[in-house]
Amino acid sequence: MNHKIIQSFWSKPFFDEQSSAEEHRLKGGWPSEKYNYLSWAFSCLQLRKHYNDVELFTDERxxxxxIDELGLPYTNVSTELDNLKDYRSDLWAIGKxxxxxxxNEPFVHIDGDAFLWECLPVELFEEPLIAQNIENEPIMYGELMEKINAKFTDIPEPLRNVDITKGHIYAINAGIIGGSDLEFFKTYTKYVFDFISKNAEHLFWINSGLFNCVYEQLxxxxxxxxxxxxxxxxxxxxxxxPEYTKTFRLVGHKTSYVHTFGVNKKSKFSYMFLDYYMRTLxxxxxxxxxxxxETGINWGGVDSFKHSASSRIMETEPLKLYYDNFIVDFINIESPYMTTVFRLSDRTQIIGKEEEISLNMEFTKEDFANFWNNYGQATRIQITGAEGLKVELIPGVYKIILDQFDGKRALREVINNLIGFFLGQQEEIINLMRVVTESGDNNILKSNLESAIKEKAYEFIIDEVIVEDKLLV
Structure with a gap:
């Protein structure tokens, strides 16, 4: 079944001079307007590379x-989002x-910060509804729904039975969303507009930015x-x-789809890769x-609205953070380039500290497997400390000490493998590293990478722990 490919751009949040929200003021969460423009351009152009028809739903601005200024090659443009002028700008998902x-026909909507290197899988279009992935966010949605249940006067029936006491609350991620069940979308969107209008006076009780996730995704x-x-x-x-979809680092190796939502736009590697792809492609x-x-866009004549464009980039991140950002994915993510096998020793220990409570738990290999299966993939676990004080902990922030791994050379081999992988990358990656680190000397790159990998290995290796005879990378 053919599905129409669409994107939407509601301009009101971007032109709200009173808001300090990351999504506003034409930056769209990026460090400057330039990268927001590059994002929209690259998203559209990549879609047009793989699909003959891509439609835009927007407003006059x-x-x-x-269209008029960036010249993006959408095949059809609707300005029906002008009908949303009376809605608050912090309800940024309302345009979608x-x-x-x-x-009025099957469609797939793709966000302006999502990028494709291949067509979407054909089998995806056989389903009545389509989304990027399922999310399990018990903390965020639990806290939001607790306030909504307490303060709102009218809650959509599908949300009334969400059990906020469970260890899981599922929602979709709407980086891509669509389907052929148009009747569902009529019902769904009516629920959303009723939800907002019937509780307009209560929105100040909650985080309005996160509320967008409730009415769109949950x-x-x-x-x-x-x-x-x-x-x-x-x-x-x-x-x-998926971690490998959040930045451009694994395109061509692990993924052909990238969705740079939220804080991922602030990583220098994200916006420099975006800059590189647009500059070269x-x-x-x-x-x-x-x-x-550089010159600024002349907004005169568009509702007599004037806005002075600014290409100022955010304050420079510390150099160490660049390396951290660059290697995190490769330590967290199973990669064909990392072949060293870690095996746990007979006894395993997790150490860490949260507030005044220390976590020092020792396990046999078998007990650790049971612990990790039950708690290691959860968002949080709860422990009781001195005087009965209960604290919620995130297991992933604790370290498995090096001595727990069989083989004295295991970590050294991983470090060498990673350094070799980074320095042997295709031209755009090594060039990017040189730009970011302001050095063309491979010995300096190698030294800095080695230091960063050592530090991050302890912190992140637990996130991919699979005990017994499986790979730990």
């Missing part, structure tokens, strides 16, 4: 920016919701479950957003965006 409600999932409608996922085997658009951010 959005059309002026993306309204776009879903307008569809409501979608629970309505589908309530009506026994199957959701097809781009990443069907995960219950958290789409130089005409890249140069146009550079000119626009």
């Amino acid at each position: 959005g059309k002026f920016l993306l 919701i309204y776009t879903y409600s307008l569809q 409501l979608f999932y629970n309505l589908a479950i309530k009506n026994h409608i199957k959701i097809g996922y781009l990443f069907p085997k995960v219950t958290t957003i 789409y130089p005409e658009y890249y140069n146009r965006i550079n000119r626009l951010t």
Whole structure:
């Protein structure tokens, strides 16, 4: 079944001069307007590389920016999002919701900070509903729903039975969203608009930014479950957003899809990779965006709205953070380039400290396997310390000490493998590292990488612990 590929851009949040939200003021969460423009351009251009038709739903200001100024090659443009002028700008997902409600044929909506290197899997389009992946967020959604249940006067029926006491609360990630069940989308979007309008005076009680996730992602999932409608996922085997989709570092090796949502946009590696891809793959658009951010866009004539563009980049991150960001994925993620096998010793110890409570737990190998299976993949566990004080802990922040691994050379081999992998990468990666570190000397790169990998290995290796005879990378 053919699905229409669409994107949406509601401009009001981007032009709200009173807001300090990361998504606002034309930055869209990126460190400057330039990267927001590059993001929209790269997302659109990659979609057009793989799909003949890609439609944009926006408003007059959005059309002026993306079409008239950036010249993006959408095949059709609607300005029906002008109908949302009366909605608060912090309800930034409402533009997407309204776009879903307008569809009268099967569709897939892809965010402007999501990028494809291949067509979406054909089998995905066979499902009535489509989403990026399922999420398990018991803390965030639990806290939000607790406040909503207490303060809101009208809650959509699908959300009334969400059990916030459970260790799991499922939702979808809407980096991509769509499907062929148009009746579902009519019902779903009506629920959303009723949810907002009937509780407008109560929105100040909650984090309005996170509320967008409730009405877009949590409501979608629970309505589908309530009506026994199957959701097809781009990443069907995960219950958290895959690490390898958050930045550009593993494109071509681990993934052909990247969704740089939230804080991932602030990583220098994210926006420099974005800059590199646009500069090398789409130089005409890249140069146009550079000119626009240098000279400023003349917004006169668009509702007489004037906005002075700024290409100022955020304050420089410490050099150490660059290395940290660069290696985290490769330590966390199973990679074909990391072949060293870690095996736990007969006794295993987890050490750490949270507030005034120390965690020092020792296990046999078998007991540790049971502990990790029960708690290691959970968001938090709870322990009781001195005087009965209970503290919730995140297991992933604690360290497994090096002596727990059989083989004295295990960590050294991993470090050498990682250094060899980084320094042997394709040209754009090694060039990027040289730009970021301001050094063309491979010995300096190697030394700094070795230091960073040693430090991060202890911190992150527990996140991929699989005991007994399996790989630990």
